[in-house]
Amino acid sequence: MSSIIVSAEVIVTSPSRNFVTLKVVTDDGVVGWGDATLNGRELAVASYLRDHVAPLLVGKDAEQIEDTWQYLYKGVYWRRGPVTMAAIGAVDLALWDIKGKMLNRPVYQLLGGAVRTGILTYTHATGWDIPELLDSVDAKRELGFRAVRAQSGVPGLSTVYGVHKGEPEYEPAGRGARPIEEVWDTDAYLNHAPKVFNAVREHVGPELKLLHDAHHRLTPIEAARLGKDLEDARLFWLEDVTPAENQDALKYVREHTTTPLAIGEVFNSIWDCKDIIANQLIDYIRVCPMHSGGISHTKKIYSFAELYNVKGGPHGPSDVSPLSISASLNLALATPNFGAQEFMGYAKEVSDVFEHSYTFEDGYMHPGDLPGLGVEFNEEAAKAYPYTPAYLPVARTRDGAMTNW
Ligand code: GCO
Numbered sequence: 001m002s003s004i005i006v007s008a009e010v011i012v013t014s015p016s017r018n019f020v021t022l023k024v025v026t027d028d029g030v031v032g033w034g035d036a037t038l039n040g041r042e043l044a045v046a047s048y049l050r051d052h053v054a055p056l057l058v059g060k061d062a063e064q065i066e067d068t069w070q071y072l073y074k075g076v077y078w079r080r081g082p083v084t085m086a087a088i089g090a091v092d093l094a095l096w097d098i099k100g101k102m103l104n105r106p107v108y109q110l111l112g113g114a115v116r117t118g119i120l121t122y123t124h125a126t127g128w129d130i131p132e133l134l135d136s137v138d139a140k141r142e143l144g145f146r147a148v149r150a151q152s153g154v155p156g157l158s159t160v161y162g163v164h165k166g167e168p169e170y171e172p173a174g175r176g177a178r179p180i181e182e183v184w185d186t187d188a189y190l191n192h193a194p195k196v197f198n199a200v201r202e203h204v205g206p207e208l209k210l211l212h213d214a215h216h217r218l219t220p221i222e223a224a225r226l227g228k229d230l231e232d233a234r235l236f237w238l239e240d241v242t243p244a245e246n247q248d249a250l251k252y253v254r255e256h257t258t259t260p261l262a263i264g265e266v267f268n269s270i271w272d273c274k275d276i277i278a279n280q281l282i283d284y285i286r287v288c289p290m291h292s293g294g295i296s297h298t299k300k301i302y303s304f305a306e307l308y309n310v311k312g313g314p315h316g317p318s319d320v321s322p323l324s325i326s327a328s329l330n331l332a333l334a335t336p337n338f339g340a341q342e343f344m345g346y347a348k349e350v351s352d353v354f355e356h357s358y359t360f361e362d363g364y365m366h367p368g369d370l371p372g373l374g375v376e377f378n379e380e381a382a383k384a385y386p387y388t389p390a391y392l393p394v395a396r397t398r399d400g401a402m403t404n405w
C-alpha cells in the first residue's frame, strides 16, 4: 500500500463557531483529518497551513509521522508559538488518522493500546449566583458527569469568565469584528470564590470531583491565597491561577497550598512546561494535543510528566473541533499518567459537520473503535456555514487598564 501525500487542503467553516480543518489525501485515496483551530486567530493558522505547509506535504510519505513533525518544526528555523504549533498539530493529527485507517486500527492501538476502560471527563457548570450554579452542577450530574468545573458570577461584575450570559451554556468567543471589553476586579472575585465553593461542596457532598478555572488572572500571592481559601472544598484541581508564561510563579503558589494545580492550555511545546513539571509545581498538565504540536509531541510531554507524578488533564473547549477531542481521547486511553479530559460538548451543527465515534457514558469518555481518529468531516454539510469573524473578549481593571482576560 502506498501512502504518498497528493493533496493537503484547508477548510474554514463555522457551524455555530469557527473551525479550521486540514484534509490530507494519499495516492491510495486515504483521507486524514486534522484540527487547526486557534480561537480568534483562525485565519492565521489557515494561511500558515495553506501557504507554507500544504505545498511541502505534497510528495511526502504520510507514514513518516515523526520525520514530518521534525521537518516542520526544525525545518522552519522559527520554532514554537501557537500558530506554528497548531499547524504542525493539525498535520500530525491528519497523519495519525491516515496511519490508523491504513492499518485499520483506532489510533490508541497504535500508541500502545488501552491502559484504562474509559477517560474521566469533566464538563462546565455555570451560574450568576450560587442557587443558579447549584442547579447547573445538578444538571451536569444528572447527565452522568462525575467531575464538574464550577464558575460563578461575582457581585459587582456584569460579565465574568466562564459564566453564561443568558444562554444555557457559556461560550467565550463573540461574533463581530472586535472583541467585547469586560471589567475585572480581583478583590471582588477573591472575596466571593470561597463562599461559592463552600456552598457547592456542601450541596454535592464529598464524592463529586470539583474543578475551578481562575483563567490566568492572579498574581502569585493572590493565587496562593485562593488556593488556601479553597482547601476545604477539596478541589480536584484549580486551573490557570497565574499567567502561564512565568513558570516560576507557581513556586510561590505551591509553597502555600495543598489545592492541586493545573496549568498549560496556552502552552504549545514541552519547553513551555518543562520547569513546572520537573520541579513538581503542578499536578495536571493542560496541553491540548492539537495546540501543542499534535499527538506526537503531547505524548512526549505526558511521558516526561510521568517521571514527576504529573498527569495529563487536557484542554477540551468547544473552540477545538471534535477531531482534537478524539485525538486527545485516543492519547489519554493509552497514557498511564492521565487525570481528566475537559469536554464542554457542542451545538448540534458541529456534530453534523464532524461525524464522530467517541462516546460518553457514566462520567467516562471513550474514543470508539473506528480506524484512525474516528471523526469524519462532512464537506457538504460544512458548506452551509461560512467563516464569520469572532473574538475572545478582552478585559480591563476598574481603572481602565488592560489586564489578562
Ligand atoms: C478552558 C478554557 C477556555 C478558554 C478558551 C479560549 O478551561 O476551557 O479556559 O474556556 O478560555 O478555550 O479559547
Ligand code: MG
Pocket (backbone or CB within 6 Å): 213, 215, 239, 240, 265
Ligand atoms: Mg481554562
